[in-house]
Amino acid sequence: MIALHPILVVIAAGTLVCIFARAAMHKATDLAMFVHTMGGYRLLPAALLTLAALGLLFLEVAVILGLIVPVTRPFAAAVALALLALYAAAIAINLSRGNTHIDCGCGGAGQGLSWYLVARNAVLGMLCLVAMASLLPVEMTAVAWLSAAAGILSTILLFAGIEKLIDNWSWLQASNRAFEQHNHEGHD
Amino acid sequence: MDPLVVAVIVLWAIVIVLLVVVFALARQVGILFERVAPMGALMTDAGPKIGEQSPRFDLLTLDGKPLTLGLPAPKSTLVFFLSTTCPVCKKLLPVLKSLKQAEAQKLGIVIASDGDALEHAEFRRAAGLADFPYVLSRDLGMTYRINRLPFAVLLDPQGVVRGKGLVNSREQLESLLNAQDLGQATIQNWIEAEVAGRG
Numbered sequence: 001m002i003a004l005h006p007i008l009v010v011i012a013a014g015t016l017v018c019i020f021a022r023a024a025m026h027k028a029t030d031l032a033m034f035v036h037t038m039g040g041y042r043l044l045p046a047a048l049l050t051l052a053a054l055g056l057l058f059l060e061v062a063v064i065l066g067l068i069v070p071v072t073r074p075f076a077a078a079v080a081l082a083l084l085a086l087y088a089a090a091i092a093i094n095l096s097r098g099n100t101h102i103d104c105g106c107g108g109a110g111q112g113l114s115w116y117l118v119a120r121n122a123v124l125g126m127l128c129l130v131a132m133a134s135l136l137p138v139e140m141t142a143v144a145w146l147s148a149a150a151g152i153l154s155t156i157l158l159f160a161g162i163e164k165l166i167d168n169w170s171w172l173q174a175s176n177r178a179f180e181q182h183n184h185e186g187h188d
Numbered sequence: 189m190d191p192l193v194v195a196v197i198v199l200w201a202i203v204i205v206l207l208v209v210v211f212a213l214a215r216q217v218g219i220l221f222e223r224v225a226p227m228g229a230l231m232t233d234a235g236p237k238i239g240e241q242s243p244r245f246d247l248l249t250l251d252g253k254p255l256t257l258g259l260p261a262p263k264s265t266l267v268f269f270l271s272t273t274c275p276v277c278k279k280l281l282p283v284l285k286s287l288k289q290a291e292a293q294k295l296g297i298v299i300a301s302d303g304d305a306l307e308h309a310e311f312r313r314a315a316g317l318a319d320f321p322y323v324l325s326r327d328l329g330m331t332y333r334i335n336r337l338p339f340a341v342l343l344d345p346q347g348v349v350r351g352k353g354l355v356n357s358r359e360q361l362e363s364l365l366n367a368q369d370l371g372q373a374t375i376q377n378w379i380e381a382e383v384a385g386r387g
Contacts, residue, residue, distance in 0.1 A: 033278075036314040040273045102273045143193050150200035157207035164214035168221060 004133040006140050007148045012130035013067045014152035016080055019124065019159070020067075024060040026105075027053065037105035041090050042097075059083060067131065077131035084128065088121035116166050235333035236349050242341075243331055247323040250309055255298065255321050257328070258347045266297045266365075269329060269339040272311040276356055277338040281315055283358045288319070295365075302326040340364055 027034045035053045038044065044052055059079060066076025091113050094102065100113045140148075236242055242258035249255050257265065268284060270277035288297050299322045301308060312322050332341055332352065342351040342364055351364040 032314040036272070036311060039310075102275070104275070143196060147196060147200065150204060154200075154203050154207055157204065157211055161207060161211040161214050164211060164218060168214060168218045172221065 002133050003136045004130060006135045006138055007144050007151065008130055009073075009133055009135060010140075010148040011151035011155060012127040013073055013077065014148070015155045015159075016077070016124070016127055016131055017064050017067050018152070018156050020060050020064050020080065024057060024064065027057045027060070031057070034105055037102070040099075040102035040105075041094055042099065043090055043093065056083070074132045074134070077128045080131070081125050081128035084121045084125050088118045088125075091117050091121075114166075235331060235352070238349055238351065240349055242343050242347050242349050244347075245325065245328055245331075247325050247328070250305065250312060250322045250324070253321070255323055257298070257343065260346050261296070261343075263293070263345055264295050264350070265343045266295055267300050267328075267332075267341040267343070268297060269300045269332075269334050269337055269341075271301055271303070271337050272307060274337045278315070280338055280355065280358070280361065281317070283361055284320070285316075287361070291365075296321075298323060300325065300328055302329055 031050075031053060035049045038049050038053055039046060060083065063076050063080045063083065066072040066079070069076075091104065094100070095113055095115060095118070102113060104113050104117055138144075244256065244258040247255045247257065257267065266287075268280075270280075284297055284299075287295070297320055299312075299317060299320045301322075302324050305324055308322065308324055312318065312320075332339070336354050338355055340351075340353065340355045340361060341349060344350045353360070353364060355361045355364065
């Protein structure tokens, strides 16, 4: 396995912890709604939905704790990668079915499905790979920790900013469509 | 202190501030979209027109209680059309709940949809909509020519249509109610009247 500088590994693991924490929080605070959202994906029989939702929540919490503890970090990152691949597959299946107007259940307010979400999971998957790497024998100085912390913060802010812009983009599309429809009907 | 260390600290500070600025800008653009584009609940002209009496509908709620629309009632009625899978509908549910509380004296809210009763009962439970009358009627949706969701129709106490349109945000839902207060069918009409008055 390749060895990377600890700063990179800490940034990757820290970012994943924050992103999975948000996902787990979203599921834990409104499990009933999440179960319903999972139903929208039409991949599992209704009887299994609650069990599957609890299973995902458990795995996400395990990933968060595992990423923080140095010994379990590579395993937790591997589980995180598997979860992200699973979510991406579920989204891709529904995109290919044309079933795009369901709630993605990914934390953001009322996003539909799009290939952007699959791409996002691919990028997060790369972070998992970095978090799985073993560490170069380099001492973490104070500046290195500072860089790692600032790196985590920057990556999360970058993600939040991009997410917001994608959100705006779907707004723009929706309002364009609505305006076209409005103008069209106005001239009938 | 090593100048390189100082440089790294300063650069990180700048990167983080810049990212905060980018995020804030994106957020503000989003808020602007919600407020102004498009302005007011979008009107669709098919179905019963603004100012016309709503056709009468005798419906049964999911709880099995009878519900009649289109007849004189003690207060105005907002009929909110949703589907269980539409993401924007879910976003508006908290708005409906707060509206129900705030306007309890003047406004009754009815949730309308069509499809499988079991699926809707499950959705209603998951979304915490037990306090709302919830009707499933293909006829209601067809009569009002609902082709996009979430859609809202506002009936006054006489059962006359006072507003209707596609509602994508809190602002648009409120504009539907404000349109009634302004005495104009839609915000668009009001703006046109204002512009014409000035011209």
